[in-house]
């Protein structure tokens with residue numbers, strides 16, 4: 001897929017996904033969401049990628065949510081090539097990719113942009129970043145992953161964010177637990193890269209199972225299926241599993257006797 005709205009780069013086992021719509025403060029439209037989904041899936045499929053940094057172009061905004069101008073001009077956020085508006089699929093993909101996703105919040109994280117940062121595994125913010133929900137002011141709401149804020153910052157603050165549509169500084173939301181660390185803007189990407197380097201040196205299978213396990217609480221049967229699949233992939237590589245397949249091909253009864261343990 002040719003990307004027009006995002007950039008996708010891989011270096012040193014780290015994929016960096018950048019929303020590249022600086023003139024609209026990295027607001028997303030249908031095409032942006034489709035490309036982001038494609039890029040996260042590419043990072044998922046690439047065994048050489050151990051972590052993802054998610055950021056926005058320029059130094060003013062991470063992402064300010066849905067492209068309101070596109071909506072006013074065309075009556076929708078603009079459909080993707082496949083005809084679907086896939087923002088929920090994108091949230092699920094960021095949650096599900098079995099590798100740490102680090103949000104590098106380089107400015108405004110507003111509306112759907114705040115939600116995108118919130119669904120990442122960890123978030124590092126530039127000192128000048130600003131956070132907030134604006135849906136009830138501009139005619140939108142995310143009653144899905146938008147309410148995940150409750151788990152990160154508690155119910156009082158999550159409701160405050162949604163019900164009052166204020167903006168909050170990076171330092172404030174760091175205190176609340178919405179971001180892990182605040183750094184000067186000019187060292188944001190260096191800091192995010194250092195975090196990514198640290199995690200790509202760790203056991204990928206341990207990280208995969210941990211992310212799957214964290215997701216069990218929030219992801220329902222879909223998360224359980226991913227957890228089960230991670231286990232299945234290990235089982236598929238085991239001599240026990242191979243005995244089942246080989247026995248089938250050789251038209252004999254499988255002999256699991258040597259594998260009985262635990």
Ligand SMILES: CC(C)(COP(=O)(O)OP(=O)(O)OC[C@H]1O[C@@H](n2cnc3c(N)ncnc32)[C@H](O)[C@@H]1OP(=O)(O)O)[C@@H](O)C(=O)NCCC(=O)NCCSC(=O)CCC(=O)c1ccccc1C(=O)O
Nearest residue numbers: 023024025027064065066067068069108111112138140142
């Ligand atoms: C972020 C601001 C507070 C920044 O203010 P300021 O520094 O003064 O800059 P501006 O001059 O306002 O902006 C510069 C430039 O960018 C354009 N722009 C800003 N925001 C957007 C936007 N969202 N879409 C399109 N363009 C934008 C702005 O017009 C300027 O352009 P010029 O050509 O220079 O005039 C401030 O910009 C601000 O408040 N922005 C609006 C934020 C907003 O309303 N975001 C949308 C929230 S709703 C949302 O995100 C939908 C989520 C969603 O889609 C969804 C999610 C989950 C389930 C379902 C859905 C769903 O289907 O809706």
